[in-house]
Amino acid sequence: MTAPGTARDIPPLRVAVVAALPQTAPPLVEAVRALGHEVPVVIGSRRPADWPGHVLGEQDLPPGVDLAVPSRPEAVAALLRAYAPDAAVSYGYPRKLPADAVSAPRLGTVNCHPSALPSYRGPNPVGWAVRNGEREIGVTWHRMDADLDTGAVLARTTIPLDDAMWSFTGVNARVLEAASAMLPQVLRRLVRGDAGEPQPQRDGSWAGFFGADYAAVDWSAPAVRIHTQVRAWNIAGHHPRIEGPVAVIDGTHWRLRRTALEQPPAGTGRRIACGTGDLWVLAADALG
Known part of the structure; x- marks a missing residue:
């Protein structure tokens, strides 16, 4: 019998990972594979001209996992269809995915966002949480839809935002740990066709880049x-x-x-x- 909280009570899946950084993609690949699922491909992103660090490279991924780097967001759907994944999981991708990319996997695409949605939608949720004096942040897995960070919620939790956190890398490690623990629930709900809980019908807040x-x-x-x-x-x-x-x-x-x-x-x-x-x-x- 499979213990509650694991994903081995569902059939093995082909899961594409959509993530652009070496701090995010490898841990997410490892978490999916640890649940007994296959990761055929990671959809990365081209390095912006002004990016100070390196983006994800093939050397960052384990054997058997391809890296596909689309030239533009419109190419993501075709890449996903070529690998025929059952589902896709996204984390910190720097570009908005087109609707046809989100719907390309058989079971859809889910995204992990480091906030208690609908609060702090956008590219800079943790920065704004620190700026506003928050003592904890949310970690939310949600279905992706045509808009940004608005899809139905499949799993959520909170983690402390203590004064010792001083870097993206440090926060990211804690968020991914919490996100990985919720992956069995997320994948199980996808397999069962669970629509998830719609986000509250109150206005969310936007967490854009600092000005x-x-x-x-x-x-x-x-x-x-x-x-x-x-x-x-x-x-x-x-x-x-x-x-x-x-x-x-x-x-x-x-x-x-x-x-x-x-x-x-x-x-x-x-x-x-x-x-x-x-x-x-x-x-x-x-x-x-």
């Missing part, structure tokens, strides 16, 4: 507000157009990477007097 109004550090602001700003930008990760948070220290512009509200060990960091309280700059990059 220029949040990019510059104002040292006359309270130290805790600046500290939150630095943490929010670093968790949000790469912005396609705007760099932040940028501060002027001794006439030089710096992108702040890490700050502290309490005095660090002697010889560590630079103390800055703010509008209310002191802030210690622990790591920063000089900008040309």
Whole structure:
């Protein structure tokens, strides 16, 4: 007998993974395969010209898993149909999938979004959660539809958003752990044709990229507000157009990477007097 909470009470599936980063695709592939399903292909994405890191490469994937990199979103549907997956799971894909791509797998496509939908829809949910002082974030698996982050929910949970979280990579690891634990339930509901729970009929909130109004550090602001700003930008990760948070220290512009509200060990960091309280700059990059 199969234990509750596993996915081995459903037949083995062919599951395509739609994910573009080396931090996201391999763990998701591993989670699907650990449940006894086959991952024939990962749909990746071309590296944007301004992207500072590397995108997913074939060397990041285990043997037997192909990497397909479409030239444009309109090509995703044909790629999925070529591999004939039963289902597709998406995580952090940088482009909106067209409707024909979402419906290409036999059982449909599901997406994991790091928020308690319908709150914080969009590309920067965790950054906005930090900016707004949230102490936890949601992790939601939902069916994908023609709009962005609006489909019916198949599984959800919450995880702490504690002060120790300072990077996209760190948050991503915790989100994927929670998401992987819910995969058996998600795949089971897909196989059974379960439509899922429609998102609440209240307006959701949008979590877009931070704008220029949040990019510059104002040292006359309270130290805790600046500290939150630095943490929010670093968790949000790469912005396609705007760099932040940028501060002027001794006439030089710096992108702040890490700050502290309490005095660090002697010889560590630079103390800055703010509008209310002191802030210690622990790591920063000089900008040309």
